[in-house]
């Protein structure tokens with residue numbers, strides 16, 4: 001008999017609502033993701049664990065699906081209290097060890113990207129303050145078990161294969177149990193919302209490296225997941241996904257529709273990515289300037305790859321035009 005996988009729904013201060021952590025009660029006693037670094041999240045997590053007769057101190061392995069703070073914010077506290085092994089994507093190890101500096105560098109990258117793509121200075125400044133205010137929901141962590149694509153990982157007495165599925169973030173991992181077809185998927189695939197492919201500062205690498213293309217990565221990752229035989233995907237938010245192929249097909253169609261819409265908008269005049277976001281989402285392009293910018297740039301990247309659009313840079317901002 002295999003141990004059960006229990007879903008613990010932990011509150012977050014973010015728009016996305018609750019985040020799912022998963023408890024695997026076999027040996028090693030494993031928690032996948034922790035929730036954000038807040039008293040409310042910690043309380044809820046402790047109550048959720050207690051319902052299965054588990055205390056934080058009992059945990060033997062804590063696994064991080066990706067770098068976002070709603071998933072890994074309690075890593076430091078849980079690691080200290082439990083002495084559990086902490087497992088995360090290997091390139092993320094220095095990022096987590098120097099969390100505050102990493103988050104600052106990420107925010108600086110985001111601000112430069114916003115300016116380059118036409119987001120007004122006052123919005124960039126306000127969003128910078130918001131990002132700083134939220135930073136405390138994350139935490140540093142010392143990873144003792146760096147993970148790589150293809151690794152075998154035993155969680156709760158069950159055998160999983162670690163797979164790297166970048167796109168939503170550069171560090172997204174999913175965990176595949178071949179015997180049952182179960183996939184613990186983090187935010188790679190979410191049923192009720194389309195997972196954003198957020199433009200994220202690459203780990204290390206030269207500062208003048210070309211802009212990351214997360215939607216291109218995400219589409220490749222979705223194709224790889226689509227090819228798998230899966231019984232169920234346990235998502236980082238909301239209910240399990242039972243028909244991953246239908247959902248992936250729906251997501252692919254959404255990206256194609258958005259790309260077509262952007263093509264139509266560019267047919268009359270060159271526009272910045274922020275102008276495009278404003279035409280698609282109105283005021284949301286202001287309050288969520290970075291997310292909407294990431295979305296637009298993702299679709300632009302699909303069009304750039306097909307040579308349907310080109311970049312025009314006037315030395316200050318980048319605009320896009322049809323070819």
Ligand SMILES: [Zn+2]
Pocket residue numbers: 016019068070071187236237
């Ligand atoms: Zn998430």
